[in-house]
Amino acid sequence: MRERAVSGHPDSTGRAPGATLPSVTERDGTTKESGGRPCARTVHCTDTAPRERTAASLGDYRTAFHSAHLAMALLDRDGLVLAANPALGELLGADPDDLVDATAADLTDLGADPRVWSAYREVLCGRGERLRCTRRLTRPDGHSRWVEVTVEPLAGAERALLSVVDISDRQDLLARLRHLQMHDSVTRLPNRALFFERLSAALEAAAFESAGTGRIGLCYLDLDGFKAVNDTLGHRVGDRLLSAVAQRLTHCADAAAERGTNPGRGRLVARLGGDEFALLVEDSTGTDQLAELAQCVLDALQRPFDLAGQRLSVSASIGVVERAAAGTTATGLMQAADTTLFWAKEDGKARWTLFDPERNAHRMTRQALSSTLRPAVDRGEFMLEYQPLVGLDDGRAQGVEALVRWRHPQFGTLSPNRFIALAEENGAIVELGRWVLARACHQARAWQLAHPGGQPLFVSVNVAVRQVWDSDLVADVAGILAESGLPARLLQLELTESAVMGSAGRPLQALQALSDMGVRIAIDDFGTGYSNLAYLSRLPVSVLKLDGSFVHGFRSPEHPNPADEMIVEALVALAHRLGLTVTAECVESAEQAERLRRIGCDTGQGWLYSRPVAPDRVAELLDAGRRTGR
Template identity: 65%
Template sequence: MSGTSEGPVPRAAQGPGAGRPEVTQRDQRRPDLSELRDYRAAFAAAALPMAVVDLRGQIVRPNDALGGLLGADPAALAGQPAADLVGLSSDGATWRAYNEVLRGTRPRLRCTRRLKHADGRPLWAEVTVVPMGDPAAGADRVLLSVADVGERRELSERLRHLRTHDPVTRLPNRALFLERLAAALETTAPRESPRAGDGTGPPHGRIGLCYLDIDGFQAVNDTLGHHTGDRLLAAVAGRLTECAETGGHRAGGHLVARLGGDEFAILVEDSSGTGQLTELARSVLAALQRPFEVSGHRVSVSASIGVVERSSAGASATALMQAADTTLYWAKADGRARWTLFDPERNAHRMTRQALSSTLRPAVERGEFTLEYQPLVGMADGVVRGVEALVRWNHPRFGLLAPSRFVPIAEEDGTIVQLGRWVLRTACRQARRWQLEHPGEPALFISVNVAVRQLRDSDLVADVAEILTETGLEPGLLQLELTESAVMGSSGRPLRVLQALSDMGVRIAIDDFGTGYSNLAYLSRLPVSVLKLDGSFVRGFRYEDGARPSPADETIVEAMVQLAHRLGLTVTAECVETSGQAERLRRIGCDTGQGWLYSRAVAPERIAELIGTGTRPREG
């Protein structure tokens, strides 16, 4: 049978709009009155406080929940400014954002406000304002809703308190302290004072820190246990808080925090000056020195306190904490149980020392060091017998540095072993060069300073043997100088090293003799060949500048020279500056002299000019 079917068109044969519901005029119109009544009923009965607000910001229709929240008849709220009822006009940023929503230029406003409930209790509420309908089509109403977020906020506050407070002492922790410090630096700005500059009014725009740790706390932990240690920390926190409240010029006193371990800090915002901080430090020190009763034990501790006080202008939290940490280190290094005030000059010296320490080892590898030589002259004839090698550092930033600037640092970090080996090799090579260049003259001996760490941390005997072989210098032309304090306590390995060097033929000299232990019993045990008298004795021989020489110094020097000669030792006098000193030292019996009378430390070329000649005395 042919023809067209009158039945429904199969779905596969339908066009692009197949299967979609037909859009009628009824679907495009607004809800009918019954639907509106349903919406309004739901709105009025909703538990969430809400209100419809017109574009002027006035309430058009509040629900019952909003009336209950504010303690007012909902009908009486109509026509009132919504912003005033829920605090949207309390700050500029929120007020501007609210008006942008009303104008349709902002899609939403959400903020937290502290309101007052109808029953009188405070209420933390999240206020939301959104357009009703499509903003692009020009919505003529906005919906305001108010959600109680008190429990959520309380939980957030509890979590924040746990994150920002120390559980043992209940004090603010490091994170909160640094947050408060940064905020104080931002808000503490210099202000004009009617008495500014007359010395009577307090300076404004300043900030201060007392940074401390507990001396002896580790011993409490080790002997009485961590439980007692925690109780002690809590007791310390209590006393610090008392000091801060007593010394605070603002309500609530100063901020006390535990930064970790046994470290605490007190922040003084808007400090009135150094005097306020030092007085606070004194009170803290006195409070902590009183015994504590914890866990049935009577515990005595003290504190080391670093004090920093400065203008907040240009200061940073990082710089303040670094200064406080440095000053606390000074307090501990100075003997503990004290407070120390930040000293810019001392800090500059520390920074320079730190800069030298960080570049010392690479400087040895880069060859930034050089040697100068100071003559050792025979007192009887004025002829140069030997030279002392003195190392200098050609620092690219600080210029030519004397040994006193960097040798102590090298001894601390161990670089002295590497540097000392370079000095020894360079000095022996130079001594051998002089010997070869002047074969007809008596060879000069070379004297090299050796640090005690070289005796302990390196194979000095092997180094010396290798260098003497490498340079061809005879062992008898090498003299190693050690300070009296290093030599006089020698035993064990250091003593065996000195003995091996002496057996090799190397001469051992004691430098600065007479200022250290001066234990003469050691002279009979140690393989010493030379005593170098400290310059403080020689200076007492001067008649110049109206000063009379010290008879005691001359008697002591004479006795030491006689003793040394009886033991078969030679004596060198350091710091000889005048011909008068030289004459008396010669008369007493000193063998050699060293000092500005003869020559300062000079380059090796200048020493070559003096070989085989008598030095002409120069008044220094």
């Protein structure tokens, strides 16, 4: 490009008065100044292209390169420094001339990360457009700086430009913000977010490292009765208590680390929220180590706290989990810890409890059963078996008790003690109980119709107290009797003694209405609950079923238990004076049956007569007209 000789001082555009910028001809023939504005004259520059890079232009570039505040270096295809400006030398604490021929990757730590190194090589070879990364550089004087390194190829040359920007202030600010974000403002401990980040990192490291134990431990705790402190003394005192607790937990963790084989590794105390804390132990050496840490925490927290004139005593419940890190997830570990913490509270609080796989499996089974109870009724997974109630005088079956079974697709056939309590807890007992009642009544009516000439069997059905409270039991019974055609006198409802004794209001009204309808009411497991004999006379009860524990004393004729026999005799006499009949449960031998008959029991139920059987087996007994007593 030809230069023009001009005189005068430059104006605001950088041009001397009267001077003009060189112009180029656009492809469409229009002419523009290099600044982009149309100009009056056309200057053809076709003869200047080969001489664009003049010595003066290169001199300007060198001046700009060396004067720039941005730290820069020119690299060749192999990543060696061809030139470095003073700003880079100042940043690295070296003379710029000494940086020439140095390896740029070593100066800026680009080789430490395989992914960064690969991207860097792609840029040098011309296959990548730009690399930008953050590195921490250490100067010869020991001071370190956070920098942002950018490497990009230069167009038309087998060169690359390295630029380095000091971002230490920005990183310090980000670090302070992260610390605020990841730490609890009350206790200054790591919060839930940082805890899970550290836990995930520990599990990942244990999976790839072979130097440690490959195990991980966790103590998960909350304070017993902390809510009462907040409610009575206020949240300010509660926060001070949390802060004091955090200090003692930290002291326990530090003391345990000093006693361990790896004192510098893997101890984290965090507040997860509320009054919940966690102590994470990386590279744990076994359950003994975690048990010792948990006991240290209990002992430390049992010492009173002096806070603003208040002397407070607290305790903690701790769930302890220790296991191999391989195959363990953060979610799984926390679920196990939470379950174990629940056990510690359930077992009485102020204690630590170690995770028990068998106990957890039982809990998981209970949860699985509970969640599938309601759908199981709709899917028809339940069935009824019947156990005869036999007259002790003549040995004939007078009735049967309906016993529900669950044909579970995974766990097989389950007896009532596996799921009835669960059904009562989640409310499924109402729907299940209604199904059992309807099924038993229809079956009893079918037996009655199939044997019109014989004495019809009554059917006894267990009723949970929640069925009385959460449903209209009277309406349900009336509707089912009407639908099935079973006479009310052939239906007996069994309620436990604890559910019946002390009944008032709606339960008592329901029992009275059912009794008035003609339905027999029986108290099941009598003698194990309240045994409020005075109240017994005011209940609409027809039958007492003695708990099997009384009959067990009749088991050995050589060594009978006189006390059991006296109690049973007194209960039978009392029941008869009140106009009630008595059924003895768990009769297993002929000797027991005979002694119960002499005492005056009316009916017996147990394996002596029959185990619970399917409906067709009961029908077989009726068809044969056989006596079930021996």
